Amino acid sequence: MKLIIDGKSLTLNSIENFLLNNINIELSKEAKKKIIKTSKLIDEWVKDGKVIYGVTTGFGAFSNVRINNRDIEKLQENLIVSHTSGVGEYLPPHIVKLMMLLRVNALASGYSGIKINTLQLLIDMINNNIIPIIPSQGSVGSSGDLAPLAHLVSAMIGKGKVQLLKNVLNNEFIDRRKIISSKTAFKKFGLRPIRLAAKEGLALINGTQMMTAYGAYICIEAHKLKKLADIAAALSHEALRATDSAFDLRLHKLRPYKGQINVAQNLNALLKNSEIRKSHKDNDPRVQDAYSLRCIPQIHGAVRDAIDFISSQIEIEINSVNDNPIIFPEEKEYISGGNFHGEPIAIPLDFMAIALSELASISERRIDRLVNGSSEKLPKFLAHIEGLNSGYMMLQYTAAALVSENKVLSHPASVDSIPTSANKEDINSMGSISARKCYQVLKNTQTVIALELLTAAQALEFLKPLKCGIGTNIAYNTIRKFIPPLKNDRLIKNDIDKILELVKSGIILSEVEKVISLK
Known part of the structure; x- marks a missing residue:
């Protein structure tokens, strides 16, 4: 059994089935076409020097700062590492897995500029139950759940921590050490961390996936x-x-x-x-x-x-x-x-x-x-x-x-x-x-x-x-x-x-x- 992700067909029933039965996911053919088309457009815009928020500019209150093309990949990585500011207890693994699923589904619509190989790594993590360690506090729900999603993406770029589980609902671990680096986890499954291209960091962390996963x-x-x-x-x-x-x-x-x-x-x-x-219907006072x-x-x-x-x-x-x-x-x-x-x-x-x-x-x-x-x-x-x-x-x-x-x-x-981000x-x-x-x-x-x-x-x-x-x-x-x-x-x-x-x-x-x- 597989759950086909196309950005528009998830239901509460399919999500419950996904969790209970550890179902693998894959992108629909149509979703792949849309994703590739949009990511190519981003590459064209960057090459042409177009000014696009979060792609060729800084973020939040830095949106008026122009970024040189040679620094565009560094900009996206900096966005992730600077936003890993979460604190508190870790989110339950089943909530994190739902966050990952919902982020894939949102990006599968093809309106975000993500590259197909980046999204495929997230899918491979889901299918192998490589679950990022995400602190539960630090989001104000402004540009969505920035800090929690940044912790998720930090695992994708090889800088975060993860758990390996057989099943997220019963916390049955594959690796007895429980918390390991994402690089170590990737090696076990023949995966590699990704380098974020233009727009990708922003596409991965702008969204409501933590609160919606809970919901x-x-x-x-x-x-x-x-x-x-x-x-x-x-x-x-x-x-x-x-x-x-x-x-x-x-x-x-x-x-x-x-x-x-x-x-x-x-x-x-x-x-x-x-x-x-x-016994008391007819004589009840x-x-x-x-x-x-x-x-x-x-x-x-x-x-x-x-x-x-x-x-x-x-x-x-x-x-x-x-x-x-x-x-x-x-x-x-x-x-x-x-x-x-x-x-x-x-x-x-x-x-x-x-x-x-x-x-x-x-x-x-x-x-x-x-x-x-x-x-x-x-x-x-x-x-x-x-x-x-x-x-x-x-x-x-x-x-x-x-x-x-x-x-x-x-x-x-x-x-x-x-208010946050200098009142922006x-x-x-x-x-x-x-x-x-x-x-x-x-x-x-x-x-x-x-x-x-x-x-x-x-x-x-x-x-x-x-x-x-x-x-x-x-x-x-x-x-x-x-x-x-x-x-x-x-x-x-x-x-x-x-x-x-x-x-x-x-x-x-x-x-x-x-x-x-x-x-």
Whole structure:
């Protein structure tokens, strides 16, 4: 299997397949033709002495400085080494690999002036899982993600560090030394560092690939998490013996948000034929449940609509040309503009952090109702021998901590700005910060949903022999295959690690979807 790159056809599904199955990539024939044509035009312009930003001039505030033709290659190398200013922890390998893929795709459109052999080295690095070491901090999302991409390109010119991995998702290393020079790595695979020609350094680092790589990964995981959140909510609904009347589709069609209707349909399908619901349906004194149960379609649905919108924005960006200047080979013209600016990604990723935080917040409220001892006659903290055992008391503490952290992380980075490059770049997107914050919110929310699943499964032990609905019963049984009921206190961290693994691996979701097609 190969993923053909043409600059316009990447999707979130193809990106997920690329990561999961370690798929090799190659350029389409049409992309190769466009790339060669544009790079030849750059060579002609340089030979003719044409003044082009970043090709025959300096960069940023130095854009008025003319560069002699004999220094053009040195100019591009200097651009890379001077911009390797990143600090902080290294980016996760799977994010770096996505950055590389997205940069190849943007350059494959043939509007950037890159040479085919330069792009082929980047493709060879991807196909051999030669993953550059890239610090996570230092980008303000101005001319895109300059510093992170410069660290990526420093590996291509033989001056950076890399990791060799068998698979980027499990950090399985080929080289036990873990971090080695890119020159050493290239020798192992018969590759050579490249010398950057005119425009190439600029073409490689002007772009939004760090923030967009995060965005693509977050969207992929968020689409799974939105379904899993419905499953967790349905399990809690069963355990708390709530009413399903609030999920009547007649109600939701009067407020026809797509997400709201889809969640109500999912809940009805998951709870279908529930013995628990049937046992109290005709003699339930409660008129209506708490919001965290009654308003699941409205709240989960709003999150879903946000995820769908953000995904549509990310899919635009992954197939966009976002460097500067942009070359139009047919017209033999170039335009200096701002397609590298990160605002179209920064705002959606701030929005995603807010949406996922709300998904965690409602989940934590359901966890509290399950363990607080005042809801629906469940024992306090779901302990079998209260007092001697603390049961799942601390799960709500953990969820509360993560939800509170999410609230801080959800403050939008995109509303901030700070000028750079001697005020030439006077309003910046901060998109890389939006991306990194959102990634942490995603991980926190995955954990909170996992804790709800664990807590709800334990609560259901006290309702036996009654069984759950069609979908909720599958979810419960899947959890029980890996995590036994809590009879006496034990090392809770082991339970948390196991349920989180079930969430991240997609086992619970896939088992449920074998029987129920969730929206």
